[in-house]
Amino acid sequence: MTDALWWLPSVVVLGIVVGVIALLVTASRRKARGIRAAEKAEITQRARAAAISLVRADDLIEAATDELGFAIAQFGERATADFADALTVSKRQLREAFALKQKLDDGEPDTDSQIRQWTEQITRLADEATARLDAQTRDFDTKRVVEQNAPLQLERLRRRLDRATDRLAGGAATLDRLATSYSASALASISGNVERARTAIDAGRRAADAADARLAAGATEPVGEQVSAAEQALFTATALLDAIETGEDELHVCFASLGTALAAAETELAEARALRDGHEESDASADLNRVIATADTVVAELRRPGRVSDPSADVARLREALDGLDVTRSEARNRQLRLDNAREAYVGARLAARSQIGITRDFITANRGRVGADARTRLAEAERQLALAEAEADPVTALDAARRAMTHTTDADALAHYDAR
Structure with a gap:
């Protein structure tokens, strides 16, 4: 089984x-x-x-x-x-x-x-x-x-246009006062703002009048375009008048920066003289003597009593004169002295570049419709160089970057003014 x-x-x-x-x-x-x-x-x-x-x-x-x-x-x-x-x-x-x-x-x-x-x-x-x-x-x-809301909005617009009109006299007085201390080139970015603001206000009033006339006649045509035109004109006028006040503040700041730079220049010149007088090589002393004489001439001109100033241009001119002094002096000093000098010079260069960048940026903003790409490119490079300078630990490298920033922003300012003209 x-x-x-x-x-x-x-x-x-x-x-x-x-x-x-x-x-x-x-x-x-x-x-x-x-x-x-x-x-x-x-x-x-x-x-x-x-x-x-x-x-x-x-x-x-x-x-x-x-x-x-x-x-x-x-x-x-x-x-x-x-x-x-x-x-x-x-x-x-x-x-x-x-x-x-x-x-x-x-x-x-x-x-x-x-x-x-x-x-x-x-x-x-x-x-x-x-x-x-x-x-x-x-x-x-x-x-x-x-x-x-057009009737109420037009009433408010007219009051704001009246206030803007009241500011015209103050803006003109500010420009007259600034002209006693600052040159025409320094005021170029804002010198025509009062007249441009007046033109904008007149355009705003005409637009408001046109809208009022339609409303008064009981016309069926819309008034929104006229209201928008009046608002835009008011905005333009306000921006132009604000720019005068902002420009005044910036000029004062830049002028103070020039004073700081002149004081720094006196210090640099004193150090250069001491280095010249104590240097053992006659060739180095002769080179130092030459650049000291050039810088002395510039400083004396910038300190001349009664002189009207273009602070940004003056700072650039002073920096140019001191650049030659810095190069020659740096070649005659040892590395440590060279670093100390660069650290001191950087303060003035950075302040001058920052001030000039701010002025140039405001000018381009105020003339954005007329300033081309070249000026904006130089300004962008100046801002990049200044950022590199502020982030740089080595004083010599930071100073070089700050100077490049100043050079680029000076070029940007010149190109912007050329475009605006």
């Missing part, structure tokens, strides 16, 4: 294997059905969202069509041209979206990839159309608020 049942273990093993395979196949089918169900649910959700976006866009286009008619009646066709273009584009996108929706709804079977792609296109087209028209609608809502 034992021999007759030898095959039983093999049958049992085979049954177990078959059972395991059946379980694996069943699990795989369930997983596939789960994935398929999830994909179907996602496609359904996207289709529902696309339909909502499509309905919202269709309703908005109908409303925007009516809104455009109201806007044309209120503001005219020229002012509503962008709105009309936006509506045309949005209508075209909506037609494309409806065509895709029809392809989804027809009787022809579509693949999951096609359904997903067309659904995403519908949503994108509808949302873009909606966003475009929402922006236009908000813009005209803002314009209507301006029109509604």
Whole structure:
């Protein structure tokens, strides 16, 4: 009997294997059905969202069509041209979206990839159309608020224009006072600001008068453009008058920097004289004597009583004279003395560069429409060199960078004034 049942273990093993395979196949089918169900649910959700976006866009286009008619009646066709273009584009996108929706709804079977792609296109087209028209609608809502508030806004604008007019005399007096201490070149960036501000104020009043005339006549034409023009003119006038006050402060600061630089120059000259008088080499003493004489001449001229100053130009001139002195003196001193000198000179160079950069930056800002790329490039390089100088631990390298900053900002200032003229 034992021999007759030898095959039983093999049958049992085979049954177990078959059972395991059946379980694996069943699990795989369930997983596939789960994935398929999830994909179907996602496609359904996207289709529902696309339909909502499509309905919202269709309703908005109908409303925007009516809104455009109201806007044309209120503001005219020229002012509503962008709105009309936006509506045309949005209508075209909506037609494309409806065509895709029809392809989804027809009787022809579509693949999951096609359904997903067309659904995403519908949503994108509808949302873009909606966003475009929402922006236009908000813009005209803002314009209507301006029109509604125009009388009150014009009243406020006139008061502000009056205050700006009152500042003209003060600005002129400031320029007259500054002219007794500073040269025409130093005042070039602000010397014409009073007249330019007066012109801007007059333009603002004309725009306000035009808006008032329309309101008084009960005209249907909008006044928003006139109100905006008056506001822009007031802003320009205010900026020009503010620049006079800012320019005065900056000139005083720069003049104080010049005084500091002159004091530093006296110190450098005294040290150079001591080095010249105590130097053992006659050639080195002769070289020092030559650059000392040049620097003495410049310092004497800058200190001359009653002289009107261009602080930034004077600082640059002084720095140029002292540069030769620094080079010659540095060659005659040992490394430690050279480092000490550079550390002292850096204070004045950094202050001069920072002051000149500020003045040049303000001039370019005040004349941004006329100053070209060359001046701005030099100024950007000056700012970069000054940042390098301030971050540099080695005094000699920092001094060189600060001098380069001064050179670049001087070039930038010259180019900016040339462009502005």
